[in-house]
Amino acid sequence: MSSDLKQELKEKIIEQLNLEDVTAAEIADNDPLFGDGLGLDSIDALELIVMLDKDYGIKLADPKEGRKIFESIDTMAAYIRASKA
């Protein structure tokens, strides 16, 4: 279940953010999504906030939370699981 969610997140991120040259297999679960990892930026962060709301029904009350939640696929999956629990 957990790895299914992580795979799903990778595929959604690639599609949503037009990461044309990246495959899901190339994203490690603990790779940083921002900065030196995938190199995402602040506009991508907004896209991810919308994705959480639209696809998982999770609204981020405080956008500053995003810094920790979007650290990696691991942290995103953990946050989604915790929110659904």
Next chain:
Amino acid sequence: MKLEVYINSIGSVSVQKTFDDSGFLDEVVDYEGTSVKAVDPTYRDYIPPAAARRMAKGLKMSAVSSHNALKEAGLDNVDAIIVGTGLGCLGESEKFVRDLLDNDEQYLTPTRFIQSSHNTVAGSIALDMGCKGYNFTYVHSNISFESSLWDAKLQLENNEAENILVGAVDELVEHHVTTHQFIDHIKKEPVSREQVLRSGTKGIVFGEGSHFFVLSNQKQDTTYSRLIAMGIYNTLKKEEVSDTILVFLHTNGLTLEDLDGVILGINGDVDFDTIYQDLANGIFQTIPQFVYKHLSGEYDTASGFGFWMANKIFKTGKVPEVIRWNDIKVSQPKRLLLYNQYRGKNHSLVVLEKC
């Protein structure tokens, strides 16, 4: 005293391999269809992949064509950026509206909104080069490019700017093609590049492209031509076109004998090409006639391709066989008139002289 206006450099991405400036229609790209897409350069040679992934097609094409124009002019920055576009980055606009509908006006993401405005291209180029000068986008159907040209001409003549980047861009979007086929503005049946201008059917073959030019009031080694006259007429009756052109030439101290060729915007729409045919068989009968929309496709700023072509003719001294419309030959033309209209409206006249 009015200063002269020179075209100092050109850059183009189009249905033909115009991004490669080393030749001039040496290898013509053929097609068969009702729409035809631009030949893509290797965008990653010009745009970092991280930036390109968020760019609309029109923006990517313009990043390349504006880069090439600036490079040829030897400039890192300009005094003004003026872009003409009929529909802007239409693909992103359509996606944005579709998201609105599909998601009941919820979950709208920023990227498509940012890209969906008409001034995305002019704004993005300015941001990229750090140009804080005049930045304007004209959205005037098929005189969008000419409106930009006119604005630049006035500023340069009056010495309000020295170097201006002027562009023309429109992108092809499938939904636009489908809807315009319903109303016969785009052809319903596929047609080939060789046959489109004599197809005898309603509508046009839709294309796309981006064409940028550095205009300046200072002549330099790279200068292609001088813009010596232009006119725009939003409405003209068919029977008024010939006289209007003659008056335009007279007003600018020119006669038909001064022209070494005319570049006509014939696009293969049987309902409106008669305006061009009347000229071709009338006042332009003894003048070499050239065409280009079988090479570029038709779109609001396709006249930018004609403008690019005129400047390539001057620079290379060649008139490729594929652009000849009548049998009158000319070698190394020195003065060309470009005439364009779309569906009988928005007529434009531009006279360029070789430098």
